[in-house]
Amino acid sequence: MGGWWSRLAAGMVLLSSCGHRERIIVGAKNFTESDLLAEIAAQQIERRTGLPVERKLHLGGTFVCHEAILAGQIDLYVEYTGTAYTAVLKHAPGPSADSITRAVADEYRNRWGLVWLPSFGFNNTFAIAVRQADAQRLGLQAISDLARVAPNWKAGFGYEFLNREDGFPGLARTYGLRFSTPPTAMDLGLTYRALADGKIDVIAGNSTDGQLDALHLVALADDRHYFPPYEAAPVVRGAVLERHPEVQRALAELAGKIDDATMRQLNAQADIEHRDLRAIAHDWLERTLP
Amino acid sequence: MSLVRFYLSNSREVLGLLGQHVLLVLVSTAIAVAIGVPVGILLTRRPSWRRPVLGLANVFQTIPSLALFGFLIPLPLLGGIGARTAIVALVVYALLPIVRNTYTGIVGIDPAIREAGRGMGMTDGELLRLVELPLAASVILAGIRVATVVGVGTATIAAAIGAGGLGVYIFRGVAVVDDRLILAGALPAALLALAADGLLGLVERRFAWR
Numbered sequence: 124m125g126g127w128w129s130r131l132a133a134g135m136v137l138l139s140s141c142g143h144r145e146r147i148i149v150g151a152k153n154f155t156e157s158d159l160l161a162e163i164a165a166q167q168i169e170r171r172t173g174l175p176v177e178r179k180l181h182l183g184g185t186f187v188c189h190e191a192i193l194a195g196q197i198d199l200y201v202e203y204t205g206t207a208y209t210a211v212l213k214h215a216p217g218p219s220a221d222s223i224t225r226a227v228a229d230e231y232r233n234r235w236g237l238v239w240l241p242s243f244g245f246n247n248t249f250a251i252a253v254r255q256a257d258a259q260r261l262g263l264q265a266i267s268d269l270a271r272v273a274p275n276w277k278a279g280f281g282y283e284f285l286n287r288e289d290g291f292p293g294l295a296r297t298y299g300l301r302f303s304t305p306p307t308a309m310d311l312g313l314t315y316r317a318l319a320d321g322k323i324d325v326i327a328g329n330s331t332d333g334q335l336d337a338l339h340l341v342a343l344a345d346d347r348h349y350f351p352p353y354e355a356a357p358v359v360r361g362a363v364l365e366r367h368p369e370v371q372r373a374l375a376e377l378a379g380k381i382d383d384a385t386m387r388q389l390n391a392q393a394d395i396e397h398r399d400l401r402a403i404a405h406d407w408l409e410r411t412l413p
Numbered sequence: 414m415s416l417v418r419f420y421l422s423n424s425r426e427v428l429g430l431l432g433q434h435v436l437l438v439l440v441s442t443a444i445a446v447a448i449g450v451p452v453g454i455l456l457t458r459r460p461s462w463r464r465p466v467l468g469l470a471n472v473f474q475t476i477p478s479l480a481l482f483g484f485l486i487p488l489p490l491l492g493g494i495g496a497r498t499a500i501v502a503l504v505v506y507a508l509l510p511i512v513r514n515t516y517t518g519i520v521g522i523d524p525a526i527r528e529a530g531r532g533m534g535m536t537d538g539e540l541l542r543l544v545e546l547p548l549a550a551s552v553i554l555a556g557i558r559v560a561t562v563v564g565v566g567t568a569t570i571a572a573a574i575g576a577g578g579l580g581v582y583i584f585r586g587v588a589v590v591d592d593r594l595i596l597a598g599a600l601p602a603a604l605l606a607l608a609a610d611g612l613l614g615l616v617e618r619r620f621a622w623r
Contacts, residue, residue: 279494279575283588307494307575308584313482320487322494 150197281311333391453515514556518549
């Protein structure tokens with residue numbers, strides 16, 4: 124009797140693991156860039172390994188994806204080093220880019236058996252952005268140039284930037300920024316419109332956002348290195364990589380292939396030209412990794 | 414419990430945002446009444462306008478708030494960022510129930526009563542003032558009540574355009590994944606909606622006696 128039960132149990136385990144092995148589940152956070160990178164990773168796995176890939180895109184914020192991968196509901200998603208360091212691991216920002224990347228990789232592996240693969244090659248940091256015309260007229264290139272004109276300017280920021288550990292309060296301290304009025308708190312997406320229409324003069328967008336180019340905005344350089352690096356890389360369940368080393372090989376081909384400008388263009392294709400994500404990912408992969 | 418502590422240690426900010434919220438709702442509802450009731454009356458006089466006007470108010474209702482803000486930002490008089498834009502959006506959302514109930518309330522009056530008024534030699538203005546509006550008052554008030562209660566909830570989006578209000582806590586809470594902050598905004602907004610509903614319910618019942 125015992126033997127029968129144990130054989131049944133073993134069979135079920137085998138079955139369930141077979142079922143699991145059949146497909147790789149790719150997740151994404153709820154914004155274009157995350158969806159797009161997940162689609163690129165998914166197609167790369169499909170074309171290189173032949174494994175079927177299920178997509179669970181646009182899931183929610185950082186925490187939803189993190190919980191999902193811990194629970195094994197997804198096998199991989201794209202995370203940003205700075206976000207993992209400050210938001211998931213709850214460390215105070217500060218250390219250099221290299222040490223953040225290393226600390227994040229170590230802690231993810233030790234605590235959760237999650238593996239950080241090499242990054243795509245771009246840094247999606249906060250972009251302190253102004254209108255190109257203003258930047259040219261006033262010779263603004265870096266955020267420290269902004270301190271000079273800020274007393275006559277109005278700023279509008281999203282709620283996340285105003286309230287994050289690595290957001291506005293620290294930025295204002297680091298660069299001695301003082302605006303004519305306290306920054307207006309508003310929806311992040313609307314800050315781009317308000318800046319382009321001249322209602323405010325400076326915003327904090329995302330450096331890889333396609334709207335920057337489209338609306339003739341320019342990001343100022345973080346010359347005092349206030350922001351931590353937000354390098355995007357696939358985070359994968361270690362168990363999946365052990366079963367399917369070919370997945371790691373496939374994703375490793377993507378390392379360093381997308382710089383800031385490329386990511387901006389890809390995002391613009393989705394957000395401004397409204398092209399299908401699958402088509403964007405497919406075309407880029409065919410061009411870059413034939 | 415931690416919510417109570419939060420309110421105690423941030424009482425000035427909470428009261429400020431609550432005040433902004435109430436003001437946003439009061440001003441926007443007042444403007445919506447000032448526009449919506451006359452428009453509703455006009456529709457009873459010009460039946461052919463009913464479809465296009467109510468259709469338009471319906472369409473307004475379906476525009477997502479962020480999209481509406483996006484359209485409003487570049488406009489010279491109504492737009493920009495801040496309270497004015499938020500109020501314009503709230504007025505747009507409040508119009509439908511007010512216009513519709515004003516129209517329905519007046520049209521629903523027994524034609525015999527209206528005929529009796531005419532028989533007594535009333536002009537159109539007198540008929541409206543002395544017969545139709547008093548009889549339709551409770552239905553019109555019900556529309557204003559719906560608009561106000563919905564407005565209390567909708568006004569949380571004012572925080573997306575720099576106009577403050579209780580939505581500030583909700584947006585902030587969502588941005589930094591803090592449930593307590595979200596509740597700190599949502600709870601008083603819900604209580605405010607209930608209070609507005611109760612208060613206007615009382616007013617409505619008084620008018621229903623007539």
